[in-house]
Amino acid sequence: MSAKYHRITKQLGFSYFFMILTFLIGPFLIFLLTRTLSVKEFGIYSLLASTVAIFTVILDLGFHKYIVTKLSGLNYLKGIKHFFSLLTLELGFLVVLFVVLFLSPLYGWLLEFLKLSSYETEFQLCLTIIFLGVIFRFFVSYLKARKKIELQSFYSFFHTSFWVLILISFYLIKNQMSLLTVVSIWLVGVVITVLLLTFFSLRKEIIIFLFKIKKIDTSIMKKGLVFSLPLIPVFVASYIIEFADRYMLNSYMDAEKVGFYALSYSLVWVIISFSAVIHNVLYVHAANAWNQKKNHHTLFNAMFKYDLMFVLPAIVGLFVMREQVITLISGPNYLIGASTIGILILSPLFVSLATLFQNNLLLRSKTKTMAIIYIFGAVLNILLNMFLIPKYGIDGAAISTTISYFLMLFMSYVVSRKQILWNYGFLKIFRIIFASAFMGVIVYSINPQIYLTKIITIVVGVVVYVVLLFLFRVFSKKEYSIMNHFLPKFLKLK
Template sequence: MDRYKKLASNTFIFAIGTFSSKLLVFLMLPLYTRVLSSSEYGKLDLIVQTCNILIPIVSAGILNAVIRFGLDNSTNKKSVFSIGLMINLLGVIGLIVFMPLLKRIDFISEYIMYVYLFILMSSLHSLCSNFTRSQEYIRLYALDGVLRTALTIALNIIFLVVFKYGIAGYLLATIISDLISAIMLFTVAKLYNYVSLNYIDKTTFKNMLKYSIPLIPTTISIWIISMSDRYILSYILGSGANGLYAIAYKVPTIITIVAGIFMDAWQISAIDEYQKGDKGWFFSRVLNVYSSLLFCGASVIVAFTKLITRLLASPEFYITWSYIPVLVMATLFASLATFLASIYMMHKKSEYVFTTTTISAIINIILNLHLIPKYGIQGATIATLISYICMFMIRAINTRKFMTVSWNIPKIILNIFIIMIQTIIILLEIDNWFVYEIILVSVIALINAKDLLMGARRIIK
């Protein structure tokens, strides 16, 4: 299959699974904001994000290595999955030792058993899901997304609306859906055929750990960028402020989801082209189309921020619209930086992902400590934006060591400038602001039309 058609086909299939597993759950936001108060939602957000940072630590980052080495034609697949499963299980068992420490954290203590089960089931599901994707069982991966979504939505309605379990109900719904999905993948993909201690070789074991261990602090740094502002907000302004910020962050998640769908498919194509000896031209062409999609998407979301917030959130949370435009810009730069990180992944240079992410995390913490006391929630959004801009610029320069990327710099600057103007217009609520927003969205569409049409033409051909 032609490389462009393969990328487009995989993206479409991943979209089915990811759209259902992430976007439809995202659309459950009206339910969450109606059954949980801003304080409860803020507390739930801290619990889930704490679990998300513990998962890569517990698994020694091996979940990322399972994808990279599973896609590598030179590695034994049984060895890759068996190593991943062994490290994952040992890490989860080892977590028991630290449970008393976690129980001392106020917002976790009441839900300690749910936290442990959340980490266990999420890590096992991620292992099965990542290995399934690395073996290019794309349709099964998409089916898993649909199944997991249906389960999550149904269980959320049962536990939150019918039984009114609150925070515990949300966590329980996620735990059960992860468990059932993991069992389905393990059975249908016959992953039990890949489990064997006899196939664990020392070379693959060392190489996988060498690749995955630098990604642990990388994940922590990413978590710091997205979460340090929430902890500082909670400490200075209370969990209610964090609840508002967490809701505001949900809208830019639309961009993250779309970018994530593409990145799932891109990982397969990028490594495939790297193994064939691609020197960067295919990467550059895909980057131009990818960035054009991001700019168009960001422009539309900024323009319709108020409408989206009114539709998705209860009146109590409507004020969050004013934080969304800056977070949209932050997510835009984060998505571009993530795409550049695929260059490090291709060359198995995960240490550079760690370095660039850590620098951005440090910048984020410093800015949060200075801006949140002065500007409140908006200070957190500005800190996040600046930290992601720094990450993108550092990677854009640093990745030249490994691959020459052709950037259309004037187009990128113009796109960013227009979206900045959109952000200023809507935040200041200038007279006839919506008319100006629609005009600027149209301008963004015209600027990026050529790259989008060329991308579509390559796929059709």
């Protein structure tokens, strides 16, 4: 058991390492785009990026969840057969879909609906990114199911950040950049990532399938569809909640307002990355424990505790420094979004805790229940946006999003509350809240105004919070033991 937790800790460490690298690179992308593109062009980029995100998830038909949940702990050869059977079905679906799209009026209607007729070339490139993105999700889901979390974390980082490095290099050489350049370089980065993943990490599985297994299993396809199809409305609804406000802002107002909102939303949603890493690593182990009839409650307690431990201080820190962070990254022109951040700020907590309870539903194959929750959230979000955006603008969109996520958390909790055993002595919820609040007071009192002091204040906030966690004895003896395994002798914890 100790070796298992050491492995989980190591995987968390790798995941957070690549997440930190993403954080270091990600702000450069926002900085570069908001300072080289016009606010309208940044709004269009935001719409294109939203479209890619939405359709990449929807078009994988929910199979990535099936792969992670059902292939975890499965025999190696059976796992390969399952994977390639589902991949064959997915590729066939994508080819048919894209042929129909380009040979029918749907393509023109979609361009008109998204108000992207003036950006047709960029849109076509994004369709290719979507196709490759779906394949990429299949591949990294397989790595995750095989518990190759380190590799999965690396490729996920490479997928999101490599093209940004190319873009930065291009700008440093040319000192200019257009929206078409941004999307073209994005596509190049995705192509390189998929090729590297295929050749270096899935070559063995491809050879085994082609020369040993040699056939797909239609019964596996059927099982995958039964599990995954109810998840399609989940993903559709999820992205309606996340991105419909941008399309509706563009419809009711203009692309400039989308740009303001997109920046605020992106800054708040960085916090979700902390939670995503935790669920990314721990869920696959929880699924393995569930499939092998072992105790999975310990891992759900760990998800809950570490969600709070990482998400709460990030929420407090961004809230008290929201204006400083906006001017640090994008300049004073985007300060209109400070109030939007204040409204959205609790959404990452609602989402991370809702995901925790929904992971429990996934283990029990209650995907239809998840669909009901998400459809409710999406319908509510659209209705609220229709009333609030015309009256309150980007703040109205933020209110709609926050209310929708809170009610979805409540519904997820109600259907799962009796299925998870909580160990409150391990969770230490109030101590984490106090540590986050004290850190926030200290950061607020500093009130930095120039670039260097803003960065220093963020570092000070992190250090203060970590010290408070130890002073408040948030960690258990087992957690100290795991930490000591990775620390040099002179830093051993007692």
